[in-house]
Amino acid sequence: xxxxxxxxxxxxxxxxxxxxxxxxxxxxxxxxxxxxxxxxxxxxxxxxxxxxxxxxxxxxxxxxxxxxxxxxxxxxxxxxxxxxxxxxxxxxxxxxxxxxxxxxxxxxxxxxxxxxxxxxxxxxxxxxxxxxxxxxxxxxxxxxxxxxxxxxxxxxxxxxxxxxxxxxxxxxxxxxxxxxxxxxxxxxxxxxxxxxxxxxxxxxxxxxxxxxxxxxxxxxxxxxxxxxxxxxxxxxxxxxxxxxxxxxxxxxxxxxxxxxxxxxxxxxxxxxxxxxxxxxxxxxxxxxxxxxxxxxxxxxxxxxxxxxxxxxxxxxxxxxxxxxxxxxxxxxxxxxxxxxxxxxxxxxxxxxxxxxxxxxxxxxxxxxxxxxxxxxxxxxxxxxxxxxxxxxxxxxxxxxxxxxxxxx
Amino acid sequence: xxxxxxxxxxxxxxxxxxxxxxxxxxxxxxxxxxxxxxxxxxxxxxxxxxxxxxxxxxxxxxxxxxxxxxxxxxxxxxxxxxxxxxxxxxxxxxxxxxxxxxxxxxxxxxxxxxxxxxxxxxxxxxxxxxxxxxxxxxxxxxxxxxxxxxxxxxxxxxxxxxxxxxxxxxxxxxxxxxxxxxxxxxxxxxxxxxxxxxxxxxxxxxxxxxxxxxxxxxxxxxxxxxxxxxxxxxxxxxxxxxxxxxxxxxxxxxxxxxxxxxxx
Numbered sequence: 001x002x003x004x005x006x007x008x009x010x011x012x013x014x015x016x017x018x019x020x021x022x023x024x025x026x027x028x029x030x031x032x033x034x035x036x037x038x039x040x041x042x043x044x045x046x047x048x049x050x051x052x053x054x055x056x057x058x059x060x061x062x063x064x065x066x067x068x069x070x071x072x073x074x075x076x077x078x079x080x081x082x083x084x085x086x087x088x089x090x091x092x093x094x095x096x097x098x099x100x101x102x103x104x105x106x107x108x109x110x111x112x113x114x115x116x117x118x119x120x121x122x123x124x125x126x127x128x129x130x131x132x133x134x135x136x137x138x139x140x141x142x143x144x145x146x147x148x149x150x151x152x153x154x155x156x157x158x159x160x161x162x163x164x165x166x167x168x169x170x171x172x173x174x175x176x177x178x179x180x181x182x183x184x185x186x187x188x189x190x191x192x193x194x195x196x197x198x199x200x201x202x203x204x205x206x207x208x209x210x211x212x213x214x215x216x217x218x219x220x221x222x223x224x225x226x227x228x229x230x231x232x233x234x235x236x237x238x239x240x241x242x243x244x245x246x247x248x249x250x251x252x253x254x255x256x257x258x259x260x261x262x263x264x265x266x267x268x269x270x271x272x273x274x275x276x277x278x279x280x281x282x283x284x285x286x287x288x289x290x291x292x293x294x295x296x297x298x299x300x301x302x303x304x305x306x307x308x309x310x311x312x313x314x315x316x317x318x319x320x321x322x323x324x325x326x327x328x329x330x331x332x333x334x335x336x337x338x339x340x341x342x343x344x345x346x347x348x349x350x351x352x353x354x355x356x357x358x359x360x361x362x363x364x365x366x367x368x369x370x371x372x373x374x375x376x377x378x379x380x381x382x383x384x385x386x387x388x389x390x391x392x393x394x395x396x397x398x399x400x401x402x403x404x405x406x407x408x
Numbered sequence: 409x410x411x412x413x414x415x416x417x418x419x420x421x422x423x424x425x426x427x428x429x430x431x432x433x434x435x436x437x438x439x440x441x442x443x444x445x446x447x448x449x450x451x452x453x454x455x456x457x458x459x460x461x462x463x464x465x466x467x468x469x470x471x472x473x474x475x476x477x478x479x480x481x482x483x484x485x486x487x488x489x490x491x492x493x494x495x496x497x498x499x500x501x502x503x504x505x506x507x508x509x510x511x512x513x514x515x516x517x518x519x520x521x522x523x524x525x526x527x528x529x530x531x532x533x534x535x536x537x538x539x540x541x542x543x544x545x546x547x548x549x550x551x552x553x554x555x556x557x558x559x560x561x562x563x564x565x566x567x568x569x570x571x572x573x574x575x576x577x578x579x580x581x582x583x584x585x586x587x588x589x590x591x592x593x594x595x596x597x598x599x600x601x602x603x604x605x606x607x608x609x610x611x612x613x614x615x616x617x618x619x620x621x622x623x624x625x626x627x628x629x630x631x632x633x634x635x636x637x638x639x640x641x642x643x644x645x646x647x648x649x650x651x652x653x654x655x656x657x658x659x660x661x662x663x664x665x666x667x668x669x670x671x672x
Contacts, residue, residue, distance in 0.1 A: 013670050022581075069511075072513050074509065074511060074512065074513050074669060075510075075669055075670070076665075076666030076667075088513075090513070092511050092512075099429060099433060101433055101436045102432075106429070109425065110422075110425050110429060113421040113422040113425050114422055114508075114514060116419065116422075117421070119421045119425075
């Protein structure tokens with residue numbers, strides 16, 4: 001239960017030249033079409049195994065929502081089909097069908113019935129729904145006086161009252177306060193642990209990376225890439241920057257990871273290394289060790305401004321620390337073609353044990369979206385081990401001075 | 409077909425809940441609440457009976473009864489009201505529920521079923537009151553009253569068949585809704601509801617015989633005013649049309665259900 005198979009899925013909307021053309025087409029006894037098809041999605045095939053979590057990534061208009069609607073079954077595909085086994089729950093739009101004049105309890109009952117539950121079933125689940133939504137005595141007040149957050153909480157609680165075989169989530173979780181976001185995410189994780197198949201659309205890198213096994217990237221209605229969330233997310237970021245004729249390439253590194261490089265190419269990184277104080281190249285760093293990140297940049301064309309940015313990311317792809325030379329007030333101006341620039345960044349590696357990667361960006365200003373010369377994911381990999389510090393947890397080395405006083 | 413019915417059965421909770429909710433929402437924030445569901449139709453019946461029978465002393469030709477014309481009027485207006493409510497709501501049902509249709513996956517035919525059920529609920533309240541009036545005033549038709557049920561069945565399926573057909577077309581051609589509003593007014597006056605058909609000239613009567621609502625409404629009037637069984641053979645036109653419209657409406661709905669969501 002819970003497998004999704006999408007085969008040759010495509011969706012096109014009919015476009016008519018004028019309002020009258022549709023009538024003409026309907027009336028035409030020979031059935032000559034008078035519309036042309038506007039394709040939103042084409043040739044989409046993928047499978048999600050039972051219990052797997054798949055993230056769907058893509059810029060606005062890439063066809064993500066259309067895809068989800070076809071998977072849920074509200075929109076009919078033009079070509080191909082979607083096969084799902086098991087019970088599906090969708091968090092496409094929370095609070096659908098809530099009537100403002102009725103109480104939260106009545107609306108919850110109604111929403112549950114709309115999801116195909118029986119009255120007794122919803123009634124039996126009501127205490128749990130109330131507890132999860134945490135809206136207290138408001139449950140018996142009309143929904144019209146609810147805050148938007150309260151409505152969302154109630155709607156989420158109803159929609160996830162029963163564990164579905166397949167859960168489809170469309171960025172619904174970006175609403176509500178941080179506390180509730182965490183809470184709802186915990187519930188999704190819990191479902192996942194119990195074997196629910198997940199299909200998530202999100203722009204939030206962290207949520208995709210932390211929960212999904214795999215991700216697909218939709219671009220202009222086509223499947224642009226399928227792979228690990230990290231690799232797809234990197235490619236997506238590169239795509240975002242790719243609004244000005246930039247090239248994107250991905251290389252498989254020696255360790256099997258995928259490196260994404262994109263940019264317009266005015267400048268590029270020719271060498272990147274991590275050095276110890278003696279100037280020797282390092283692959284393994286001790287917690288707290290003073291190191292120098294050395295980046296050599298080759299400039300191919302004259303550029304007015306050159307900013308180097310870098311970020312240290314943990315194995316899940318979350319940025320532990322990131323900065324750039326603009327933020328540090330060290331912008332280079334009027335750099336001529338052919339020049340080679342060496343950047344040395346000296347810092348104490350106060351980060352926890354684990355595997356890290358460095359991501360770099362050569363740009364003209366603080367944001368990488370404008371004049372992106374080169375953007376490189378996984379530019380350098382290194383390990384941090386704990387050689388001589390007391391054992392600790394987490395990604396940051398924040399060693400305390402502990403003073404203990406007996407007060408009584 | 410059986411799969412369809414099973415899906416509807418599975419969503420019976422939603423259907424009943426919707427009807428209940430619709431009914432409640434009308435009087436939600438009023439002080440008298442459910443009392444209004446009785447007061448409104450009561451006022452209407454009082455107007456038709458007291459004003460026409462007592463004040464204006466209108467008489468129906470050939471009927472020696474103080475309330476003759478009032479009953480004639482109610483028999484026509486109440487049943488026409490049921491027809492107009494079902495058709496009127498069915499033709500906008502997909503537009504009104506656009507959000508639900510686009511975002512949630514549920515058996516779409518729940519929506520027309522909800523319309524029928526809630527129109528029937530309203531109708532049974534008002535018609536119950538009317539029947540009570542007939543009993544009290546000594547005008548209850550007796551056994552022929554049972555003929556109302558097949559008549560109602562034809563009326564309802566005729567209405568929903570027509571309503572769904574218009575509802576689907578209305579999604580693609582919004583002119584349908586506008587046009588039908590005007591059409592319904594003409595249709596009402598071209599049906600013998602306010603005036604007796606005997607008051608018309610021979611030529612007009614022939615024209616009216618093409619109106620499928622005329623024999624149907626006349627059927628109700630025969631039962632309630634003349635207290636006799638209706639002439640069943642006059643009902644073949646509405647009966648056949650009722651079947652044809654239901655088949656056509658379902659076909660249209662099935663063919664365009666997918667495309668409809670794209671248009672909403």
